[in-house]
Amino acid sequence: MSGLLVPPPLSLYIHVPWCVKKCPYCDFNSHGKTGELPVKAYVAALVRDLEQDLPLAWGRPVHSVFFGGGTPSLFPPEAIGDILSACSARLRFAPGAEVTMECNPGTAEFGRFEHYRAAGVNRISFGIQSFDDGCLRRLGRIHDSQEAERAVKLAQDAGLDNLNLDLMYALPGQDLAMALHDVERAVALQPAHLSHYQLTMEPNTAFAARPPAGLPDEDSAWDIQEHCIQAMAAAGYAQYEVSAYARPGRQCAHNLNYWRFGDYLGIGAGAHGKISLGATGEIRRRWKPKNPRDYLAHAGTPDGIGGDDAIAPANRPFDYMLNALRLVEGFSLADFEARTGLGRDQVATELEHARQRGWLEASGDHWRPTELGQRFTNDVIGLFLRD
Ligand SMILES: C[S@@+](CC[C@H](N)C(=O)[O-])C[C@H]1O[C@@H](n2cnc3c(N)ncnc32)[C@H](O)[C@@H]1O
Numbered sequence: 001m002s003g004l005l006v007p008p009p010l011s012l013y014i015h016v017p018w019c020v021k022k023c024p025y026c027d028f029n030s031h032g033k034t035g036e037l038p039v040k041a042y043v044a045a046l047v048r049d050l051e052q053d054l055p056l057a058w059g060r061p062v063h064s065v066f067f068g069g070g071t072p073s074l075f076p077p078e079a080i081g082d083i084l085s086a087c088s089a090r091l092r093f094a095p096g097a098e099v100t101m102e103c104n105p106g107t108a109e110f111g112r113f114e115h116y117r118a119a120g121v122n123r124i125s126f127g128i129q130s131f132d133d134g135c136l137r138r139l140g141r142i143h144d145s146q147e148a149e150r151a152v153k154l155a156q157d158a159g160l161d162n163l164n165l166d167l168m169y170a171l172p173g174q175d176l177a178m179a180l181h182d183v184e185r186a187v188a189l190q191p192a193h194l195s196h197y198q199l200t201m202e203p204n205t206a207f208a209a210r211p212p213a214g215l216p217d218e219d220s221a222w223d224i225q226e227h228c229i230q231a232m233a234a235a236g237y238a239q240y241e242v243s244a245y246a247r248p249g250r251q252c253a254h255n256l257n258y259w260r261f262g263d264y265l266g267i268g269a270g271a272h273g274k275i276s277l278g279a280t281g282e283i284r285r286r287w288k289p290k291n292p293r294d295y296l297a298h299a300g301t302p303d304g305i306g307g308d309d310a311i312a313p314a315n316r317p318f319d320y321m322l323n324a325l326r327l328v329e330g331f332s333l334a335d336f337e338a339r340t341g342l343g344r345d346q347v348a349t350e351l352e353h354a355r356q357r358g359w360l361e362a363s364g365d366h367w368r369p370t371e372l373g374q375r376f377t378n379d380v381i382g383l384f385l386r387d
């Protein structure tokens with residue numbers, strides 16, 4: 001049975017589906033740009049899209065906004081400003097709301113960051129990936145290490161101090177010393193936050209079709225991760241999620257809301273949203289057409305909804321754990337009940353099973369992954385899968 005839902009914090013995700021060129025490892029909804037981007041038409045489509053979603057979120061304050069991609073930094077500051085103004089005219093932004101924009105260092109132009117900041121962006125997430133020029137080339141990146149450092153400094157000079165740097169590890173041709181060197185170079189720039197992703201071979205990417213030579217094996221990847229976690233911790237960046245590390249108080253509010261099974265509206269090509277409807281006890285997921293051309297043609301009309309589904313109560317434990325068990329802090333059973341509308345009895349057997357295997361530990365109401373559980377996140381989450 002599902003009961004009443006306590007509406008959790010609300011976030012807003014805005015997708016920009018274009019990049020300078022498609023990276024061979026990437027399966028995000030991103031498309032190499034071929035000519036002038038239809039910036040004006042896309043901004044108008046986002047506004048129509050948001051208006052159609054508004055009834056899902058009436059009156060609820062927005063705690064964070066995230067421009068993801070693709071490469072949102074391909075859009076000029078005026079366009080980002082127009083989008084934010086349109087959103088804040090239709091939704092109430094909570095005071096101090098975190099507003100992140102992803103930026104490919106190869107698109108960071110001198111003088112632009114001041115304007116992004118004036119438009120309302122207060123956090124930048126840079127896709128650095130590595131500071132090794134050989135690795136960057138093998139990853140098909142459009143920037144080198146110097147450009148990466150320059151981009152970060154430009155943002156800092158513009159007064160943006162809440163920065164994330166994305167690094168990937170287990171790269172083709174990378175050994176432990178090289179991965180540690182990447183962490184060292186990242187830390188030297190003193191960002192507030194680091195994301196450290198293991199390079200994965202995603203289906204339907206150029207790398208999946210033709211894997212690059214020199215990929216470290218699983219044991220080496222694990223070794224790299226362990227050593228990098230220690231190096232980041234020593235530099236003041238504590239791991240708080242599988243791939244996320246932050247200085248004290250600098251965790252990403254937007255991503256934390258996803259991992260705590262919060263709500264979010266998703267606008268833009270292929271964007272996903274998740275909304276809890278307190279009155280009916282429903283949790284709905286809604287997504288938008290992936291193809292930018294379809295999106296532009298249909299945003300704001302019934303065909304501008306790619307799909308809209310309720311999450312059946314039977315599937316909620318898995319959806320909740322898929323997020324919450326990524327967090328080092330774990331979750332409380334009270335939170336599980338408030339966010340899913342289910343009783344704690346619905347997960348008691350699986351939690352006990354995970355405890356017996358040494359994957360989870362409990363302290364009163366609170367459950368968290370052990371070190372072993374952090375190594376086998378997918379197996380732990382898999383316990384909650386129901387057919
Ligand atoms: C949308 S991109 C970030 C912004 C911008 N598009 C860029 O790449 O500079 C999100 C991040 O996901 C990570 N990522 C993408 N594909 C990945 C893969 N196959 N394995 C691991 N991390 C990946 C990269 O670190 C990338 O920076």
Ligand code: SF4
Pocket residue numbers: 018019020021022023026027028030069070071104127
């Ligand atoms: S990694 Fe970033 S720049 Fe590369 S294709 Fe994916 S979204 Fe675009």
